[in-house]
Amino acid sequence: MSSLLAALSSPVHPDTKAALATAWSDLPPSLRSPRQFLGRQYVGCGATIGAMPRCDFACRGCYLGKDANRVPALPLTNILDQIDQIRGWLGEGGNLQLTDGEVTLRDPEELVAIARHARDVGLVPMVMTHGETFRREPELLARLVREAGLREVSIHIDSTQRGRRDPRFRHAKTERELTPLREEFSDLIERTRLDTGQPLQAASTVTVTRDNLGEIPGIVRWFVENAGGFKMVSFQPVAPVGRTEQGVTAPVTMEELWAAISAGLSASDPVERHHGWMGHPDCSRFVQGLAIQGGAAAEFVPLWDPEDRRDVAFLRDLLDAFGGATLRLDRPLRRALRVLALALRHPILVAVRVPAWAFRGLMRAGVPIAQLIAALVSGRRRVRYLNIVSHHFMGEAELATEKGTERLANCAFRVPIDGELVSMCQVNSTGIREQVYAAVDSVA
Numbered sequence: 001m002s003s004l005l006a007a008l009s010s011p012v013h014p015d016t017k018a019a020l021a022t023a024w025s026d027l028p029p030s031l032r033s034p035r036q037f038l039g040r041q042y043v044g045c046g047a048t049i050g051a052m053p054r055c056d057f058a059c060r061g062c063y064l065g066k067d068a069n070r071v072p073a074l075p076l077t078n079i080l081d082q083i084d085q086i087r088g089w090l091g092e093g094g095n096l097q098l099t100d101g102e103v104t105l106r107d108p109e110e111l112v113a114i115a116r117h118a119r120d121v122g123l124v125p126m127v128m129t130h131g132e133t134f135r136r137e138p139e140l141l142a143r144l145v146r147e148a149g150l151r152e153v154s155i156h157i158d159s160t161q162r163g164r165r166d167p168r169f170r171h172a173k174t175e176r177e178l179t180p181l182r183e184e185f186s187d188l189i190e191r192t193r194l195d196t197g198q199p200l201q202a203a204s205t206v207t208v209t210r211d212n213l214g215e216i217p218g219i220v221r222w223f224v225e226n227a228g229g230f231k232m233v234s235f236q237p238v239a240p241v242g243r244t245e246q247g248v249t250a251p252v253t254m255e256e257l258w259a260a261i262s263a264g265l266s267a268s269d270p271v272e273r274h275h276g277w278m279g280h281p282d283c284s285r286f287v288q289g290l291a292i293q294g295g296a297a298a299e300f301v302p303l304w305d306p307e308d309r310r311d312v313a314f315l316r317d318l319l320d321a322f323g324g325a326t327l328r329l330d331r332p333l334r335r336a337l338r339v340l341a342l343a344l345r346h347p348i349l350v351a352v353r354v355p356a357w358a359f360r361g362l363m364r365a366g367v368p369i370a371q372l373i374a375a376l377v378s379g380r381r382r383v384r385y386l387n388i389v390s391h392h393f394m395g396e397a398e399l400a401t402e403k404g405t406e407r408l409a410n411c412a413f414r415v416p417i418d419g420e421l422v423s424m425c426q427v428n429s430t431g432i433r434e435q436v437y438a439a440v441d442s443v444a
Contacts, residue, residue: 186229220264
């Protein structure tokens with residue numbers, strides 16, 4: 001009952017409001033842009049370290065060190081302490097990546113306990129995995145959903161990976177060869193939702209190199225056509241860190257990547273024009289949109305136009321009113337009460353401006369509005385949410401530059417190290433990960 005009352009009285013948790021205010025005040029004025037979501041909707045993203053510093057793959061791009069596979073996992077209590085530190089930083093509803101090496105290799109009982117603890121303290125955990133364990137043991141994913149309350153999973157799929165047992169994918173050299181694998185995981189996600197009756201959300205990460213840059217348009221098209229199975233795809237240009245092979249470290253620029261992403265979409269204007277930021281714009285950019293499926297070709301329609309003053313004003317007022325709100329931790333009744341509380345506080349925004357914004361978005365689809373609405377109502381077309389992301393990690397040389405220092409100061413992706421929250425780029429590039437592993441190994 002107390003949680004229901006809290007949803008009504010404080011639909012955005014006070015801890016989250018305070019964390020957002022701190023994140024916004026820490027940003028320099030130059031980054032307090034209408035495109036900026038850090039400190040407005042998100043505080044950042046936390047990640048675990050030492051949860052399972054081992055992987056049964058040998059990918060060509062890998063942030064683990066050469067000694068990682070012989071280092072034991074940290075004790076459960078240590079991982080739970082890390083989660084508590086991240087909760088103190090992010091507030092309620094913060095994003096937590098359960099990661100390190102391949103976390104699904106950890107004892108299932110402990111993995112369930114880790115994800116359950118994250119939920120219990122008010123974070124939204126996402127298991128980061130290559131997915132092969134779920135292919136061998138599909139019940140593990142369903143168990144995490146049922147017993148741990150897991151609602152988000154991210155599956156890494158690309159042609160730099162080496163280690164899949166299936167001979168169709170073991171030595172894949174092109175992204176096209178992996179299309180059946182992406183379809184298989186999409187089916188697994190849908191099946192798990194049906195079996196558990198829970199709204200499991202899925203993302204996918206893709207390492208981008210010179211070798212597969214030309215295939216990014218095809219990957220993007222696949223995700224637009226299959227939005228629903230996956231709600232997010234994150235493209236990550238390879239960085240010279242860990243045990244990444246030198247032969248794949250030729251840099252892929254932000255401009256090149258987003259040109260390839262745009263080439264995969266049917267939008268009439270470059271989709272990158274619609275991007276938002278999460279911290280520094282050279283670190284993370286994303287375009288949230290709707291995939292309209294069921295026509296001759298699936299279309300992607302960005303959710304807002306930064307050059308439309310009406311959209312800019314609407315997004316500003318929306319984040320002022322609802323910034324930090326999330327429904328991802330709520331059961332149906334609590335979710336309904338939270339939505340009601342937000343709507344009652346901002347009736348004009350909900351009843352008038354949201355429909356007007358939605359109408360403008362549908363107009364951007366390039367289909368006569370009456371025809372599109374009729375197709376949606378009849379079921380001939382479907383609308384699915386999709387977030388297209390780019391995340392750019394830095395190597396040691398880039399960290400040492402003036403721009404690298406600026407990016408570190410505004411990092412939104414952090415790991416708890418000795419009581420401090422440290423940028424993941426620092427952890428990967430300056431020997432911190434190796435120091436953590438060495439400390440674990442010396443105690444074991």
